[in-house]
Amino acid sequence: MNPKILLVEDSSSLAVLYKQYLKNEPYDVVHVEKGQEAIRFLQRTHPSIVILDLQLPDMQGDQILQWMDEHDIKVPVIIATAHGSVDLAVKLIHLGAKDFLEKPIRADRLKTSIKIHLKQAKLETMLEDMQQKMERSRYHGFIGSSAPMQATYKMIESVAPTTASVFIIGESGTGKEVCANAIHDESDRCDKEFVAINCGAIPKDLMESEIFGHTKGAFTGATSDRKGAATQAHGGTLFLDELCEMDLDMQKKLLRFLQTGTFTPLGANKEVKVDVRIICATNRDPLKEVREGRFREDLYYRVHVVPVHLAPLRERGKDIVALAQHFLKLYAKQDKKTFQTISKEAQSLLSSYAWPGNVRQLQNILRNIVVLNNEKVLNSELLPMEVKQVSQKQAISHQKTQVPAPSSHVHLQTTEQGIAKAPIETSTTEAPVPIEPSSHQTKPVTIRPMWIVERETIQEAIEYCDGNVLNAAVLLELSPSTVYRKKQAWEANDELSQT
The missing domain is CATH 1.10.8.60 (Helicase, Ruva Protein; domain 3)
Incomplete structure (x- = not known):
């Protein structure tokens, strides 16, 4: 099936010309004259590429780009306009345009642009498919395919089949109970109970009863025997959330339970033995709690066998x-x-x-x-x-740290192949400085300012790409807006120097 191209052009003569350019190419070209027609077409089907005129009878082309952006329609867009400017190009690139062609458009220029962006879209699709096969975006109750979450999934799979105690550490709201549930569901205990206790939400006077249970009459209000969380989780998993908030006296009793697997319910005379896997969690720094005397060191080393660190949301990128x-x-x-x-x-x-x-x-x-x-x-x-x-x-803070002072320019160091790399700052007033040869040098070396090397490199890349700034930016590994901005600044300086 041939790639489908949506041509949005109000001029019938130009539309006929563009179709003539592409008549020998393996494309199916669909032509519409108005913006609303283009939107209706995009609502029904997604073409392989869009050639978009900016001046349409019913709306501006950038409004269509904005609509595609809002509806997350990921189709490469080539802008065709007779009213081009650097500022307009940068704006359209920010809206998602892939190329910017000024009219009159040459046949070879149009065909080259279409081929490049169809190939790029195909490669991006293949890459996304490969990443989806390699990365899981959902895992038990988790949603996310970022690197920190992939590491968490692998850690869960590694520790789940074992009997080791797990200590989950993460900020509030990162999903510590979801992680504990995932470990339980991946373990051999998945058909048994998962019981969760929030140690920070239970008064210290009731904590022992909540975990170990009590008998009738053990304290005022104990009108019947009650099984604690440890008994309910027999054969399964007991999750103790916010462990560092547990009272020190209760920490001592918990430690004995973890070491022996036995406990005595409140008011009872007989010990109870259970088979329970312990998973603990905290949103605090456990070692700091140990140093400040709020968490028992011996309990820390008992439960901190396998630590699992959950990344905060701000570090999870696309998630x-x-x-x-x-x-x-x-x-x-x-x-x-x-x-x-x-x-x-x-x-x-x-x-x-x-x-x-x-x-x-x-x-x-x-x-x-x-x-x-x-x-x-x-x-x-x-x-x-x-x-x-x-x-x-x-964003403002980031711009302040990135934008150099007016008296200097940021220039890009280049490799032997002329590919731009790490940014460095140089003064615009410096001229080439001849360096006197040292004793081991045989001839003088002339050092050229970096901004001259940078300008020549960018200009050579643009010429190599037949004037296509976007393709030049790709080769240089630079942002297209950066290349447009520098090109505009150089042209403005050239005009001033000629006046």
Whole structure:
């Protein structure tokens, strides 16, 4: 089946010309003249590539790009326009455009651009398929395919079949109970009970009864015998969450239970022996708690056999958007709302936020948005102020650390092949400096300023790519917007020097 190309061009004569250019190529070209027609076509089917004119009778081409971005339609877009500028090109690239062709378009230029971006899209699809085969995006109750989560999945699989005690360490909201459940489900005890106790939520006077149980009359209000969590988990797993918040006296009794496997219920005279696997968790630094006397050192070494560290959400990269999409669709279905996807701008804000409350905070924010709104797309306007404001501050801070002072330029060191690498800063006022030869040198060496080498390298790359700045940027391993910006600055300086 031939790749399908959507040509959005209001000029019939130009559309006929472009089709003539491509008549001998293995493509099926579909032509529409208006923006709304293009949107309706994209709603029905996804073409292999879009050739988009910016000046349309009913809307601007960048509005179609914005619509594709909001609806997460990942199709390469080649912009064709007679009204080109560097600023416009940078804007369109940020919206997702892959190439920028100025009219009149040459036949070879159009065919080359289509071939390059069809090949790139095919390679990206193959890479995504390979990554999906190698990486798991869902594992028991976890959602995420980032490197930290892949390491967590492997750790769970390694420790689950053993009898070793596991100590899960992670910030609040990172999924410590989900991890404990996964270890239980992967173990030989999966057909037995999984019992969870939150040590920080139970008063210390009731903790012993909660874990070991009591007999009738053991204390005021004990009107009947009651089995504790240790008995309920016999043959299975006992999960002790927030262990570091347990009272020191209770820690001593827990240690004896872990060492012997026996305990005496409150009010009883006979010991009970059970077969229980212990999994503990904390959101604190356990060694710090030991040093400050709030956690027994002997208990620490007893439970800290296999530590599992859960990464905070801010370190999980692409998992943030994946989780947000999951919660959005889940709550929309539950509440019968119309939400379907998240805009790219909102995704960017979500990804740059620090998430002090981790997955639980993300979950609550998505729940709130779905309850209070009923849109198809979650736009940035629907996000709470703390997400938008903090993300904007981070972006400004990042720009301040990246943008050099006006009196200097950032230039890129090049290899022997002329490929740009690590950034260095040089002054624009420096001229070539001849270096006197040392005793072991046979001839003088002339050192050229880095900005001259950089300009020549970029210009050579653009010429090599027949004026295609995007392809040149790929070869140079630079951002296209960086190349456009530098090219514009050099051209402006050249004009000033000529006046």
